[in-house]
Amino acid sequence: MSQEKQITKQHLGSMESRYRARFINSLTGFKSANLVGTVDQQGNPNLAIVSSVVHIGSNPPLIGFINRPNSVERHTLENILATKSFTLNSIDEDIAALAHQTSARYPKNQSEFQAVGLTPYTDNDFIAPFVLESGLKIALTLKEHHIIKANDTELIIGEVEQVRVPSDAIQPDGYLDVESMDLVTISGLDSYHVTQRLYRLDYAKPDKALEPLSVSGEKTEWKVNQSTMD
Amino acid sequence: MSQEKQITKQHLGSMESRYRARFINSLTGFKSANLVGTVDQQGNPNLAIVSSVVHIGSNPPLIGFINRPNSVERHTLENILATKSFTLNSIDEDIAALAHQTSARYPKNQSEFQAVGLTPYTDNDFIAPFVLESGLKIALTLKEHHIIKANDTELIIGEVEQVRVPSDAIQPDGYLDVESMDLVTISGLDSYHVTQRLYRLDYAKPDKALEPLSVSGEKTEWKVNQSTMD
Known part of the structure; x- marks a missing residue:
């Protein structure tokens, strides 16, 4: 990823008006x-x-x-x-x-x-x-x-x-x-x-791994990658 | 396209609550x-x-x-x-x-x-x-x-x-x-x-054909299909 730019309220206020409209939108x-x-x-x-x-x-x-x-x-x-x-x-x-x-x-x-x-x-x-x-x-x-x-x-x-x-x-x-x-x-x-x-996801509950759904709302075989979840 | 289904307020009211939540959302x-x-x-x-x-x-x-x-x-x-x-x-x-x-x-x-x-x-x-x-x-x-x-x-x-x-x-x-x-x-x-x-489109004006823009906001060569416009 490229460098993160930090834009303050003061920067926003000094933007040209069409530029600001495109940015904020x-x-x-x-x-x-x-x-x-x-x-x-x-x-x-x-x-x-x-x-x-x-x-x-x-x-x-x-x-x-x-x-x-x-x-x-x-x-x-x-x-x-x-x-x-x-x-x-x-x-x-x-x-x-x-x-x-x-x-x-x-x-x-x-x-x-x-x-x-x-x-x-x-x-x-x-x-x-x-x-x-x-x-x-x-x-x-x-x-x-x-x-x-x-x-x-x-x-x-x-x-x-x-x-x-x-x-x-x-x-x-x-x-x-x-x-x-x-x-x-x-x-x-x-x-x-x-x-x-990407996927539909089942209703989330605490302490339960997420289950992906098919487009028609049925459970599917594959698992969502939640590798960083404990 | 498949047949159009017409759903009235009464139909919505009679839907099972999770079904209705998925539909309205x-x-x-x-x-x-x-x-x-x-x-x-x-x-x-x-x-x-x-x-x-x-x-x-x-x-x-x-x-x-x-x-x-x-x-x-x-x-x-x-x-x-x-x-x-x-x-x-x-x-x-x-x-x-x-x-x-x-x-x-x-x-x-x-x-x-x-x-x-x-x-x-x-x-x-x-x-x-x-x-x-x-x-x-x-x-x-x-x-x-x-x-x-x-x-x-x-x-x-x-x-x-x-x-x-x-x-x-x-x-x-x-x-x-x-x-x-x-x-x-x-x-x-x-x-x-x-x-x-699909494309970015220039600011629209009456009596002016739409011009597509590149992602960086510059005019491009190709034209948007507006065949049904008069």
């Missing part, structure tokens, strides 16, 4: 890649890429994301507050470049769907549009909303109303094999990656 | 993998794996994570509230299984560092311990703290005080090549993956 490692679909009260659709989606809880099923201030995504926030509904749509290798293009500052009256070439899809049950090309589609209702005082960003939390997913991806124990769907992950502001599974 | 796609290092007021170290770290902002540099209620990570929360400090430490391929093992329910008086075989490392400037084996180490001071009413989880936000990273990973434009450090990403509750970069 890289610190959180690999991030989920999603498209947020909304409509305004006139029914005009909006689509924005986000890398800040985070699991909040399973029961009730809650998912959150961080919405940045003064950005194109502001339309997203306005629409969610007005309609209480939004969708999260997965980004796979085939649509990653189109998804990235939604981050351009299109005027409010222009649909990002049309601008980048993705297809809005709605059903009768839900007002916010899905992305037809996304393998994994989630419909959510606004549940809670926190303003982060330190920088005026907002945490939006939705409750899952509906999930659409290829049935093949659902494993017998409930795990969804998102790698089989070629979903991408984002690092920094602009780097897109596909993945290669 | 999979919906957010690929997640960042980090170890949170803390100490209590007696100086006893604690270490917990989290997959909920999220970028909050670059200026000031803020990073958050979701802390679950009634879990082993509760020690983490208590320690952060008591000492106002914590570290985030990256998980690479070599330590992924050890990191997973920190999720076992060790008693409060047992250090997860010692239990799983990772090395706490502190310097004079900062009270919370780093993980020596982690390539990317971040020291943070508690800045803000939100209780999510819907399920009693908490959003912890820290301001970055210090970053330690291999100097080779820092690219000329500020981007950190986390793939070169073999960092892993998590899907669901228990699946670990390494990555393969």
